[in-house]
Amino acid sequence: xxxxxCVFLLxxxxxxxxxSITALAAGGDTMPAQxxxxxxxxxxxQQEPVIQPAIKRREVSEAQIDTENFEIxxxxxxxSIEDFGTKPVYGTRLAYHITEDLFFEGTLGLSKAGExxxxxxxxxxxxxxxxFSYYTMxxxxxxxxxxTFIGRNHAFNTAxxxxxxxxxxxxxxxxxxxxxxxxxxxxxxxxxxAIHATVRDHIYTLDVTGIQKKNxxxxxxxxxxxxx
Amino acid sequence: MQRLLLSVLVSLWVGWVSxxxxxxxxxxxxxxxxEMHTGPGRGYPxxxxxNRDDWAxxxxxxxxxxKVRTDAGIEGWVSRAEMQQTLSPDGQHVDIKxxxxxxxxxxxxxxxxxxxxxxxxxxxxxxxxxxxxENISIEASFAQxxxxxxxxxxxxxxxxxxxxxxxVISPSFxxxxxxxxxxxxxxxTQTKDGTDNFSFYxxxxxxxxxxxxxxxxxxxxxxxxxxxxxxxxxxxWRAGFAFFF
Numbered sequence: 001x002x003x004x005x006c007v008f009l010l011x012x013x014x015x016x017x018x019x020s021i022t023a024l025a026a027g028g029d030t031m032p033a034q035x036x037x038x039x040x041x042x043x044x045x046q047q048e049p050v051i052q053p054a055i056k057r058r059e060v061s062e063a064q065i066d067t068e069n070f071e072i073x074x075x076x077x078x079x080s081i082e083d084f085g086t087k088p089v090y091g092t093r094l095a096y097h098i099t100e101d102l103f104f105e106g107t108l109g110l111s112k113a114g115e116x117x118x119x120x121x122x123x124x125x126x127x128x129x130x131x132f133s134y135y136t137m138x139x140x141x142x143x144x145x146x147x148t149f150i151g152r153n154h155a156f157n158t159a160x161x162x163x164x165x166x167x168x169x170x171x172x173x174x175x176x177x178x179x180x181x182x183x184x185x186x187x188x189x190x191x192x193x194a195i196h197a198t199v200r201d202h203i204y205t206l207d208v209t210g211i212q213k214k215n216x217x218x219x220x221x222x223x224x225x226x227x228x
Numbered sequence: 229m230q231r232l233l234l235s236v237l238v239s240l241w242v243g244w245v246s247x248x249x250x251x252x253x254x255x256x257x258x259x260x261x262x263e264m265h266t267g268p269g270r271g272y273p274x275x276x277x278x279n280r281d282d283w284a285x286x287x288x289x290x291x292x293x294x295k296v297r298t299d300a301g302i303e304g305w306v307s308r309a310e311m312q313q314t315l316s317p318d319g320q321h322v323d324i325k326x327x328x329x330x331x332x333x334x335x336x337x338x339x340x341x342x343x344x345x346x347x348x349x350x351x352x353x354x355x356x357x358x359x360x361x362e363n364i365s366i367e368a369s370f371a372q373x374x375x376x377x378x379x380x381x382x383x384x385x386x387x388x389x390x391x392x393x394x395x396v397i398s399p400s401f402x403x404x405x406x407x408x409x410x411x412x413x414x415x416x417t418q419t420k421d422g423t424d425n426f427s428f429y430x431x432x433x434x435x436x437x438x439x440x441x442x443x444x445x446x447x448x449x450x451x452x453x454x455x456x457x458x459x460x461x462x463x464x465w466r467a468g469f470a471f472f473f
Contacts (some may be wrong), residue, residue: 027364044324060254060255060286060317060322060323061323062323062324062325064253064441065253065288065289065294066284066287066289067288067289068288068289068290069290069291075292080380097290098291098440098441098471099291099330099439100268100269100270100290100291100293101269101293102441104341104471106265137341137352138353139302139469142269142271143269144271144317145269145271145272146271146272147266147267147273155266157266157267157272159269159271166343166350166352167229167352168352174379174413175374175379176371176374177349177352177374178348186386191290191295204472227290
């Protein structure tokens with residue numbers, strides 16, 4: 001066993017030595033070859049222009065450009081639900097800007113219906129589920145785009161927009177067709193962050209108070225959105 | 229384990245950053261100058277001009293406006309019309325065209341919102357379509373129907389045929405099927421409840437407005453396969469506002 005290992009080691013050493021000898025012998029031949037390479041490289045460098053344009057020669061196409069047409073955000077405010085008092089409202093909005101003027105906007109809002117005067121005076125309960133929720137799908141128009149100046153050195157892009165749409169309002173576990181219209185002020189802090197202040201009216205027909213009538217629920221909110 | 233996770237995250241981030249850097253687009257001004265606005269809209273003031281032969285980098289776009297950065301590091305918004313007067317590094321005019329009627333006819337995807345009257349109730353919904361050819365498309369829509377006696381949710385799939393897409397008002401014919409879930413209004417008891425299948429046919433019209441918008445008007449006739457003895461027929465009108473891409 002030991003002799004076998006000896007033979008193996010010996011062959012490794014011998015072959016290693018042979019390799020180094022051949023490498024040394026070949027070294028004499030490679031030297032001139034390397035100098036030829038260097039000379040041809042010099043020639044090539046002289047032929048090419050000294051300054052290489054930093055910009056790659058290629059087409060610019062629309063598909064390569066990142067678009068920032070979506071806006072997503074949250075808002076909070078007060079919702080004056082007709083007959084049910086004024087309560088805080090929280091919501092989320094998603095908008096898609098189709099042109100510089102027009103945009104689609106979807107909102108989803110949650111609030112709580114307070115007590116009607118009938119309930120508080122008569123000490124009765126009209127319905128148990130007091131959750132109020134709505135969604136709207138609307139089209140907005142940037143009516144007054146422009147700048148707002150804060151102090152001498154700061155100018156911010158802003159837009160006053162009008163918005164109208166349809167949706168559904170859910171009160172007392174029932175959904176009602178809702179028409180919505182309103183106005184908003186978009187204060188653009190940076191290209192990716194905007195502050196919104198909005199006033200909206202949600203109009204729907206309700207019969208939970210005993211008579212069927214049109215209700216107006218006015219909402220005022222403040223929110224922030226992120227462009228992506 | 230945490231280190232491994234960290235190194236994976238770092239390498240992903242580096243990969244993402246380097247991938248993002250590959251997509252840099254430079255353009256050269258070919259007009260005497262182009263105007264830079266402070267915001268993406270004609271209502272925002274011009275605050276700088278880029279001179280002929282100067283280079284600018286396109287950073288991103290919002291609707292028809294392009295955020296660019298000059299060699300001097302000044303950033304602003306340039307309109308599509310002005311952007312078309314720049315040259316890409318290969319010397320060609322930058323290929324940024326406005327969506328036209330031809331693009332509308334050859335559209336692949338479209339989506340939008342609609343509202344209308346569904347058998348006396350209001351319907352509100354959203355739809356999306358994929359065009360296999362200029363004439364044939366498949367469509368999916370989801371709607372909420374808010375009626376006086378009941379509320380419903382409706383999911384529908386249909387095949388649309390547009391025989392004359394080049395007409396200003398292009399007629400459409402559709403055939404589809406779907407499911408409707410109806411819940412009675414709690415104040416009333418004598419109403420039907422449950423989930424039913426339906427099939428429908430419809431006729432409609434589509435009209436290109438401008439840019440990427442179009443209007444659509446549809447009339448659909450539904451046959452709802454109820455669990456009762458008689459099937460129910462419902463007529464629906466809907467008007468929609470949509471865009472294509």
